[in-house]
Amino acid sequence: xxxxxxxxxxxxxxxxxxxxxxxxxxxxxxxxxxxxxxxxxxxxxxxxxxxxxxxxxxxxxxxxxxxxxxxxxxxxxxxxxxxxxxxxxxxxxxxxxxxxxxxxxxxxxxxxxxxxxxxxxxxxxxxxxxxxxxxxxxxxxxxxxxxxxxxxxxxxxxxxxxxxxxxxxxxxxxxxxx
Ligand SMILES: [Zn+2]
Numbered sequence: 001x002x003x004x005x006x007x008x009x010x011x012x013x014x015x016x017x018x019x020x021x022x023x024x025x026x027x028x029x030x031x032x033x034x035x036x037x038x039x040x041x042x043x044x045x046x047x048x049x050x051x052x053x054x055x056x057x058x059x060x061x062x063x064x065x066x067x068x069x070x071x072x073x074x075x076x077x078x079x080x081x082x083x084x085x086x087x088x089x090x091x092x093x094x095x096x097x098x099x100x101x102x103x104x105x106x107x108x109x110x111x112x113x114x115x116x117x118x119x120x121x122x123x124x125x126x127x128x129x130x131x132x133x134x135x136x137x138x139x140x141x142x143x144x145x146x147x148x149x150x151x152x153x154x155x156x157x158x159x160x161x162x163x164x165x166x167x168x169x170x171x172x173x174x175x176x177x178x
Pocket of ligand 1: 076077078079080081083143144149150151
């Protein structure tokens with residue numbers, strides 16, 4: 001994985017030169033997401049394009065257009081056998097240093113405020129932004145697309161309550177609130 005995704009990154013510098021990032025990384029790089037997966041063998045294909053908005057004061061705010069596709073190995077919540085869940089998400093984010101820049105943000109861009117813990121570095125953790133978007137795009141109960149694809153269900157085995165909704169805590173894993 002490149003340093004750009006893994007480390008704290010200055011979005012304004014990337015936007016100033018119109019940086020485009022294309023990377024393919026293992027899903028195991030996403031620490032929160034990995035905890036929800038049956039294995040970490042899948043890959044995520046990432047495309048990020050940075051630009052500046054015209055509005056927003058002080059020469060605009062950095063914008064991020066992103067597209068991520070991934071194949072996530074999960075457990076089917078109908079038959080509890082492994083299934084590969086294809087996930088595709090597109091996002092359009094305005095990367096704000098403070099709330100005063102909010103006024104200049106136009107749809108389809110969604111404002112995201114940099115977190116306090118990153119304040120000293122003026123940086124964005126791109127990998128975590130991408131992970132948030134992937135978590136948001138996951139269904140609460142992933143299943144085989146068709147019931148006929150499911151492994152035969154053994155009715156004699158009682159399924160424990162907490163195994164029915166392993167993703168119930170999904171929202172708690174998200175870094176920022178939308
Ligand atoms: Zn199934």
